[in-house]
Amino acid sequence: MWVAIGVIIFILILVSVRQINEYERGIKFSLGKFSKIMNPGWRLVLPIFQSYRKVDIRTKAVDVPEQDAITKDNVSVRINAVIYYKVFDASKAVLQVENFYFAVGQLAQTTMRNAVGTVSLDELLSERDKISEEICKIIDEATDPWGIKVENVELKDVSLPEEMKRVIARVAEAEREKEAVITKAKGEVEASENLAKAAGLMAKTPGAMHLRTLSTLSDISADKGNTIIFALPVEVLDSFKGKEISSKDVKDIVTKINKKDV
Numbered sequence: 001m002w003v004a005i006g007v008i009i010f011i012l013i014l015v016s017v018r019q020i021n022e023y024e025r026g027i028k029f030s031l032g033k034f035s036k037i038m039n040p041g042w043r044l045v046l047p048i049f050q051s052y053r054k055v056d057i058r059t060k061a062v063d064v065p066e067q068d069a070i071t072k073d074n075v076s077v078r079i080n081a082v083i084y085y086k087v088f089d090a091s092k093a094v095l096q097v098e099n100f101y102f103a104v105g106q107l108a109q110t111t112m113r114n115a116v117g118t119v120s121l122d123e124l125l126s127e128r129d130k131i132s133e134e135i136c137k138i139i140d141e142a143t144d145p146w147g148i149k150v151e152n153v154e155l156k157d158v159s160l161p162e163e164m165k166r167v168i169a170r171v172a173e174a175e176r177e178k179e180a181v182i183t184k185a186k187g188e189v190e191a192s193e194n195l196a197k198a199a200g201l202m203a204k205t206p207g208a209m210h211l212r213t214l215s216t217l218s219d220i221s222a223d224k225g226n227t228i229i230f231a232l233p234v235e236v237l238d239s240f241k242g243k244e245i246s247s248k249d250v251k252d253i254v255t256k257i258n259k260k261d262v
Contacts, residue, residue: 025090055090069116092147
């Protein structure tokens with residue numbers, strides 16, 4: 001009889017043993033009432049009278065599905081994100097919410113849509129980190145009574161309608177063209193100022209125009225396949241020596257040029 005009782009007790013103990021891993025916590029109920037949190041190791045849970053539930057306390061990465069949202073400036077977008085959270089109080093995660101996995105996912109979706117509705121499209125595209133921090137803060141405050149700590153929220157992608165993509169592309173192209181025109185105009189102004197200075201300097205210096213003309217001819221004649229027709233105005237001849245010359249001298253110079261193959 002005592003042997004039978006011992007065997008029954010031994011079997012009862014074997015059936016009652018439960019293993020809690022290091023990354024888990026056990027929530028123990030006695031006669032339906034919360035009893036205590038079971039730490040990692042082998043723990044006894046008596047059948048019929050007691051029950052338990054394991055809670056994983058490791059950080060979880062949840063992919064929030066794509067959500068349709070409308071920005072502050074009435075642009076329709078689709079966004080998705082990843083939320084990282086962990087359970088810091090296993091008893092609250094079991095007692096305060098029915099299914100904290102589902103609850104956190106639904107809360108993240110709602111918060112994302114609300115957060116996107118408070119910013120414009122430009123802010124959404126350029127300030128993702130700021131918006132992610134705001135979403136993380138809101139979700140963390142809401143899940144704190146559930147014993148859940150939200151560590152981070154990252155916006156993965158922001159999808160725009162094809163029409164909006166084309167509009168943004170046209171705006172970007174117009175901005176580039178605007179910058180190009182402004183840069184070209186600035187270059188023209190600087191070039192005209194330098195040309196004016198060069199013209200004034202050459203006008204004050206006798207022979208400067210002659211030297212410039214010869215330099216230009218030298219650059220053109222680098223390609224031997226070119227045939228150069230050089231028109232020689234009287235004003236250029238005036239600058240040869242910095243003084244006036246007679247019409248006879250002009251005729252002699254023109255005659256010599258016509259005899260040579262320039």
